[in-house]
Amino acid sequence: MHEMEWLGIRLALVVGVILLVLVGAVFIFLVWATPGERDESAEPDYGDGYVSVSAGREHACGLKLDGSVFCWGENTFGQAISQDGAFTSVTAGTIHTCGLRADGTVACWGNDGHGRATPPDGSFRSVSAGGSHTCGVRSDRTLACWGDNGFGQVSPPDGTFDSVSAGGLHACAVRANGSVTCWGSDDSGQADPPYGPFLSVSAGWKHTCGITTVGAVVCWGANDRGQARPPTEAFSSVSAAARHTCGITTDRSIVCWGAYSPGGLTAPPGKFIAVGAAGEYACAVEESSEMMCWGAPPEPPRR
Numbered sequence: 001m002h003e004m005e006w007l008g009i010r011l012a013l014v015v016g017v018i019l020l021v022l023v024g025a026v027f028i029f030l031v032w033a034t035p036g037e038r039d040e041s042a043e044p045d046y047g048d049g050y051v052s053v054s055a056g057r058e059h060a061c062g063l064k065l066d067g068s069v070f071c072w073g074e075n076t077f078g079q080a081i082s083q084d085g086a087f088t089s090v091t092a093g094t095i096h097t098c099g100l101r102a103d104g105t106v107a108c109w110g111n112d113g114h115g116r117a118t119p120p121d122g123s124f125r126s127v128s129a130g131g132s133h134t135c136g137v138r139s140d141r142t143l144a145c146w147g148d149n150g151f152g153q154v155s156p157p158d159g160t161f162d163s164v165s166a167g168g169l170h171a172c173a174v175r176a177n178g179s180v181t182c183w184g185s186d187d188s189g190q191a192d193p194p195y196g197p198f199l200s201v202s203a204g205w206k207h208t209c210g211i212t213t214v215g216a217v218v219c220w221g222a223n224d225r226g227q228a229r230p231p232t233e234a235f236s237s238v239s240a241a242a243r244h245t246c247g248i249t250t251d252r253s254i255v256c257w258g259a260y261s262p263g264g265l266t267a268p269p270g271k272f273i274a275v276g277a278a279g280e281y282a283c284a285v286e287e288s289s290e291m292m293c294w295g296a297p298p299e300p301p302r303r
Helices: 005-033
Strands: 052-056 059-064 069-073 085-090 098-099 106-110 124-129 133-138 144-145 161-166 170-175 180-184 199-204 207-212 217-221 235-240 245-247 254-258 272-278 281-286 290-296
Touching: 005 170, 052 281, 059 085, 059 098, 059 281, 069 085, 069 098, 085 124, 098 124, 106 124, 133 161, 133 170, 144 161, 161 199, 170 199, 170 207, 180 199, 199 235, 207 235, 207 281, 217 235, 217 245, 235 272, 245 272, 245 281, 254 272, 254 281
Parallel strands: 052 085, 052 272, 124 161
Antiparallel strands: 052 059, 059 069, 085 098, 098 106, 124 133, 133 144, 161 170, 170 180, 199 207, 207 217, 235 245, 245 254, 272 281, 281 290
């Protein structure tokens, strides 16, 4: 065989191998990059049997009827790991999560920077996870907070309280007489509550909202997107996020105000028993115990 013919054969073989590699690469790309990899049209599958929900920045958790906790969304720090066991409440912070067990102890998981996910010993009535701190009401109604104290947010006041809510860099609590006390960062007036009396309070990132004894929602702090300008309906619960707020009215419908995108602020129709707002989304539990989210929620399981 002439040398030129041999070179031609070798060149053809090399070209053939290259073509095979390219075809294989294109096939692999199509398999992994086509929409078939994750069917975005599939319905979200949160399951059912919920009694409450808590929304974090990029993850959310719901408490189920059997006392277990189901979480979904961003899980870089383990903040969205679901939990078995008997819980009575769950609260999602920015990158950590805490729950109150049936025996009154607090369990936390996720990022433990500054000790935000290391609760103290003892028995608690409630717990609330914030930006980089956590607060709870002990069984004797005194407050305990842990985590980052850069703005004094884990230095709660003395006295007895009915409930507490940890926000971005502040926290607020309701006393037995209905007055609200706040501590921590107050750069936007979020820790400067008006006179109540209040039934409950929800601390957002830089604004806070509370429900008065007549069912009116009153908000204070940052209002650059209208998040602290509530409607006039009567409410039974409220959840303050960063730039929006959502609440359940006394007829069990949901109303949201403020701004976030994409997705808008239009809440779904229906009757609801719990709502949680954070990031650019909100989730709520329907009377049927099913979960529903809108806006730009964390990626849920799909069916």
